[in-house]
Structure formats: structure tokens, C-alpha cells
Amino acid sequence: MPVESAVPLFDVKPRPESLRREIERAVLGVLDRGAYILGPEVHGFEAEFARALDFKHVVAVSSGTSALEIALQALGLGAGDEVVLPTFTFIATATAVSVTGAKPVLADVDDETLVMGAKEMKAALTRRTKAVIPVHLFGHPAPMKEILALSRKRRFKVLEDCAQSHLTVADGKTAGSWGDLGAFSFYPSKGLGAAGDAGAISTGSPVLARICRELRNCGRGEGKGYFHVRVGGNARMDEIQAAILRVKLKRMAAWIEARRAVAKRYGQELAGLPLRLPPVGDAKNRPSYALYVMRCEERDALAEHLRGQGVSCGVYYPVPLHLQPAYKFLGYRAGDFPNSERASKTALALPMFPDMSPRQIEQVCRAVRSFFR
Numbered sequence: 001m002p003v004e005s006a007v008p009l010f011d012v013k014p015r016p017e018s019l020r021r022e023i024e025r026a027v028l029g030v031l032d033r034g035a036y037i038l039g040p041e042v043h044g045f046e047a048e049f050a051r052a053l054d055f056k057h058v059v060a061v062s063s064g065t066s067a068l069e070i071a072l073q074a075l076g077l078g079a080g081d082e083v084v085l086p087t088f089t090f091i092a093t094a095t096a097v098s099v100t101g102a103k104p105v106l107a108d109v110d111d112e113t114l115v116m117g118a119k120e121m122k123a124a125l126t127r128r129t130k131a132v133i134p135v136h137l138f139g140h141p142a143p144m145k146e147i148l149a150l151s152r153k154r155r156f157k158v159l160e161d162c163a164q165s166h167l168t169v170a171d172g173k174t175a176g177s178w179g180d181l182g183a184f185s186f187y188p189s190k191g192l193g194a195a196g197d198a199g200a201i202s203t204g205s206p207v208l209a210r211i212c213r214e215l216r217n218c219g220r221g222e223g224k225g226y227f228h229v230r231v232g233g234n235a236r237m238d239e240i241q242a243a244i245l246r247v248k249l250k251r252m253a254a255w256i257e258a259r260r261a262v263a264k265r266y267g268q269e270l271a272g273l274p275l276r277l278p279p280v281g282d283a284k285n286r287p288s289y290a291l292y293v294m295r296c297e298e299r300d301a302l303a304e305h306l307r308g309q310g311v312s313c314g315v316y317y318p319v320p321l322h323l324q325p326a327y328k329f330l331g332y333r334a335g336d337f338p339n340s341e342r343a344s345k346t347a348l349a350l351p352m353f354p355d356m357s358p359r360q361i362e363q364v365c366r367a368v369r370s371f372f373r
């Protein structure tokens with residue numbers, strides 16, 4: 001039998017060759033132009049990404065983490081304020097709250113979608129809740145209409161964590177175009193990935209957009225060299241990353257469709273096995289599959305089996321935030337958020353990238369099936 005090559009969890013190298021050459025030209029263009037900070041590539045990317053989201057303003061920043069931090073700072077959060085977010089997410093969703101001085105208040109996720117909905121959020125609201133952060137985890141849409149209705153009633157702000165949800169459709173609209181602000185990551189393996197760290201903030205408010213621009217650039221008033229209107233850090237997106245992202249952005253919609261096609265094949269090939277497959281969505285709620293995360297009661301044994309067969313897989317996330325040593329001081333205990341705790345023991349991500357070949361998909365599915373035989 002021929003030896004099959006390993007299937008990686010992600011494949012972030014530029015392919016095909018034509019894309020590689022286009023990126024090369026774009027990077028060399030930046031080097032030759034000599035405008036390396038907040039130049040035409042960053043401004044061009046901001047306008048083009050806003051168009052892709054069908055939303056008003058985009059502020060390009062240095063990472064998804066800095067996008068979350070600046071967005072929360074722009075909302076004026078500080079000591080004494082509370083921000084509700086899911087315990088089952090990447091830790092940056094919470095640390096961004098902590099750096100403002102506000103308190104992260106954790107909530108469970110829905111057992112089916114693994115996303116915090118209005119019901120879970122409601123249980124965590126108090127008089128001090130100033131904002132909530134719905135996370136469109138793994139590319140699955142949070143129920144934004146319900147969350148916004150609750151935010152109007154209870155008067156809190158909404159920051160969407162869109163690090164994993166490029167072109168996810170939530171209640172008929174693009175994720176990141178519902179809340180007061182949205183925070184995107186362009187970490188290399190994301191739906192749109194840079195060749196390094198990069199991120200962006202989306203907002204419909206020109207005032208919030210201006211504040212975010214000031215905050216990412218040492219608090220400078222726009223166009224003002226050494227006049228600082230607020231206390232801000234340096235979280236600017238590199239001109240080179242912006243140039244790369246502009247080239248890749250033209251292909252983003254096709255890549256997200258390709259991810260959906262891979263997810264569909266997985267769904268067909270793995271149906272009937274003792275697994276819980278991720279939701280498929282509908283016309284108004286379309287996942288973008290930043291990760292393909294299924295659940296299996298024998299997760300660790302399955303992961304070992306897959307790796308033995310040359311199929312990479314990943315555990316997102318092995319420990320929910322309320323049980324992380326970093327957040328022990330919040331005082332939560334095991335058992336507080338049962339859906340998240342169960343998910344952390346059973347969730348397993350299969351390889352997912354837009355140009356997975358039918359052979360690679362088949363190899364993954366064969367390896368999964370052979371575990372249950």
C-alpha cells in the first residue's frame with residue numbers, strides 16, 4: 001500500500017504559485033515605496049475590508065488581541081465595570097477586559113452551538129454590566145438579534161469577537177456588523193490570515209472609529225505628529241501585513257466557501273458515527289468554519305489514533321477560562337459551567353483549510369471511521 005503523506009491541521013503557505021507571486025510583488029512594492037507606517041496599504045485595506053463586511057468603518061491594528069483591547073478602551077470601560085463573555089473561548093477575549101481594569105464575568109455556552117447565547121448571557125448580567133462580548137466561536141454565529149434586543153433593554157454595549165468568524169453570517173448579516181464594535185484577528189490560520197500578527201476593529205460609529213484610530217497610534221489626534229489627545233499605545237498594523245492582506249482579501253469569499261464545502265464533505269462522510277458534528281446552519285446563519293470542531297466521548301483516544309494515522313488534530317480548548325490558573329482569582333469552581341466543561345473534554349478539531357484536496361478529506365474521514373471499527 002502506498003504511504004500517505006500527513007494531513008496538517010492548517011496549511012498557511014500561499015498557494016497557488018500565482019498568489020505567491022502576487023504577494024511577493026506587493027511586499028516588494030512596500031519595501032521600495034519606503035512608507036512603512038500607516039501608509040497607503042493600511043488605508044487601502046481598511047476601506048476594502050469594510051466593503052467586504054458591508055459595514056462603515058474599519059481600523060487596522062496589530063493583532064486580534066489589540067483589537068479587543070482597543071475596542072473595550074474606546075467604550076470607556078474601567079475599574080468597577082463588568083463585561084460578560086463566554087468561559088469557552090480563547091483567553092484573549094477575557095484578558096482584553098482585564099487590561100482595562102474591568103472585571104470579566106463568565107457565562108456558559110449553548111450545548112449545541114458552543115456559542116454563548118442570550119439565555120446564558122442573561123444569567124451573568126448585573127447592575128454593573130457595561131458590555132458583553134459574544135464570540136462567534138469556530139465560525140458559528142452568535143444569535144445577534146436576540147443579544148442586541150437584550151442590550152437595548154438592559155443598556156449595555158456589544159463587542160463582537162470575530163477572530164474566528166470572517167464572513168460568518170449571523171441572523172442574515174455579516175458577523176462584525178451587528179455590535180457597537182467588532183474585533184477581527186488575521187492570525188495566519190484564520191479565515192483571512194496575515195504572514196504574522198494583524199487584526200482589525202469594525203464599527204458603524206465614526207466617533208468610535210476615530211477613538212480607535214487614536215488609541216492604536218499612541219493617542220495621537222489624527223494627522224497630529226506629537227500632539228496626544230488620549231493615553232494610547234502602539235498597536236498599528238504593519239504596512240507589509242496590510243499589503244499581504246489586500247492581496248488575500250480578494251480571495252477571502254472563495255476561501256470561506258471552500259471551507260464550507262470541506263465541512264459539508266466531513267458532514268456527509270462522518271454521519272452515523274458516534275460523534276456530534278458541528279451545526280450546518282441555514283440561509284440566515286452561515287458558519288465560516290475557522291475550525292471544524294466535533295465532539296467525541298473518547299476524544300483523547302481518537303486524537304491519538306488520528307495522529308497515528310498521520311492526521312493532525314487539535315483540542316480547542318482543553319480548559320475553559322473559569323478553570324484556568326490565570327483566572328482562579330475570579331472564584332469560579334468546577335461544575336459552574338457544565339456545557340463548557342463537557343466541551344473542553346470532548347471537542348476535537350479536524351484539519352480545515354480552503355485548499356484541502358478531496359484525497360486529504362478522504363484520508364481524514366477514513367482515519368476517523370477506522371477508529372470506530
Ligand SMILES: Cc1ncc(COP(=O)(O)O)c(C=O)c1O
Nearest residue numbers: 063064065090092163185186187
Ligand atoms: C476567539 C479569539 N479571540 C481573540 C483572539 C486573539 O487574536 P490574535 O491571536 O490575533 O491576537 C483569537 C486568536 O486566536 C481568538 O481565537
